[in-house]
Amino acid sequence: MYKDAIVTFSVNEVIEHLTGLIQQAIQETGLYQDVIELEKPREATHGDYASNIALKLAKALRKPPRELAERILQAMPASSWVAKTEVAGAGFINFYLHAQIWPQLVPVILQQKQEYGKNSSGKEQSILVEFVSANPTGPLHVGHGRGAAYGASLANILDANGYRVWREYYVNDAGRQMDILALSTWLRYLECCGERIDFPPNAYQGTYVREMAEAIYAQHARQYWHDPANFMPVSLSAHTDADAHLDALIGSAKELLAVDYVYFHQFALNEQLADCRQDLAEFGVQFDQWFSEQTLFDSGLVQRTLNMLDEQGHLYSQDGAIWFRSTHFGDEKDRVVQRENGLFTYFASDIAYHLYKLERGFDRLIDVWGADHHGYIPRVKGALKAIGCDAERLTVALVQFAVLYRNGQKAAMSTRSGEFVTLRELRAEVGNDAARFFYVLRKSDQHLDFDLDLAKSQSNDNPVYYIQYAHARICSVLDQWGGDTALLLNAEAGLLSSEHEINLLKTLADYPQTVSAAARELAPHLVAYALKEVAAAFHACYNAEQFLLEDALLREARLAMILATRTVLANGLTLLGISCPTYL
């Protein structure tokens, strides 16, 4: 019986117990309040938990809150968990718990191990998290890195909350940007052939394009050569529209190369996708599926989606294009789905993509987008509504771009110009762990100032080491002890009673609530902050108490406590995709 009590002990239980006490007291006094709130006071001097119930009731009853609080307290049944109650401040009821309830948590954590902190609130609902989804037209940069770190951590957190999570990367392999990349590669290839090319300024400038061209030239020599005079008769002049010029070049390339154009297109796509995949894998970011935009066209789904919209009367023609009447669904203007030249817009395939996500049976969709796409939300949700889907099932999580600072100045970031810091460079400089942690330490919708010089020169000051150091310290102590950690499950945790010990145990007790809050708010940064709290409580305890004592009972109790601490640190770091080193 005692054993059962141990196994189920949690903060949830404590909170339910306390709200139950309040509930009983309220009924006893003949009052009524449907929702009973319990909060953790900021100040330790305000108890372990506090209720504002009297303040809430005061308004309706037109009585002084302190007087109501006193009445409620009088009627409250006694509890073996509660050491003291008091009325404080404007009319708060503060609860002070017996410190001895917290050590009960230690064997719970030691038993649950990597399961500690998880819950089943997701009820096996399936949820698709789409993130990164950068165009495969060049290396990932540090802005993509933030979306990757956020999305991957979020997916892990949702998984820990009992959702069935599907991680997906949407590959934009069908659009104009890919054509520009294919063209860029071919032009660089012609340079390899010895031609002098007037390389368009709005084509991809990065050195990786040259590298692809060189690889193709090394393998196929002049097989794809064509005389530039045949397709670049006039260079770009002031009165020419740059985009039109680029499109004309793409058209010429397709005409001259014919099927060989597909080779360049595919080569560039495969190359960049492979690079991207490897980069993310090294960053600890894995996907269940890389979803090709092209397949939406090949399967006819885009056309079918537009037909659905058309049948409902949501499409119309104007100026030679076909428009979706998104203004009927909350958007500020109507949007083109098929251009005058017959090509579908990105929006058209995106509607099809979102429809298909729902058709695949996912209960919920989360899109992780760069915050610069926020204006895009109303039209996607509007389109879902228009084809009869529940747009509420889609949540768009916006991630602000990381703003880079180099030499105290904002660093330019443009894929086209090739002036950007890649994710790979960042990882090499500060390490995967520091990068992952730094990315999710901020609320995702906040701008992130990423000082490269600071990150590079003082990577040891990164807060991730504070947490990893706590983990390593524990490993070190347990290692010096040398005993069998499995035996610590039977330790007399009840011997833990010092202020530092209790404080540490409370941070461990809070961890499951953090995991569920992080899922509810789609906020991995909550986990990062909670881990800092755990580490801080541990470091303080470490400096105040000795672990490797002569007294076997107390020694094992404390070792059990730090083993539990290590478990929580490891569980949290794992959610954030950060390693748990045994030494630093």
Place this chain on the structure above:
RNA sequence: GCGCUCGUAGCUCAGUUGGAUAGAGUAUCGGUUUCCGAAGCCGAGGGUCACAGGUUCGAUUCCUGUCGAGCGCACCA
């Protein structure tokens, strides 16, 4: 011009159904190791929560306005 997101300590940021004396890191200053890892711990100073109104027992939090910042307003993705 319109829309979205923001404005918290010198700096970078937490603070979530509105709660008590607004917190942490960093930087600055002062302590701390014959002892399990000092990448640690303990302490000090540092604030008109951009500004002005409003809602109420109570506002950093909700509403309105002003100022300031970023982003968006394509037959690009």
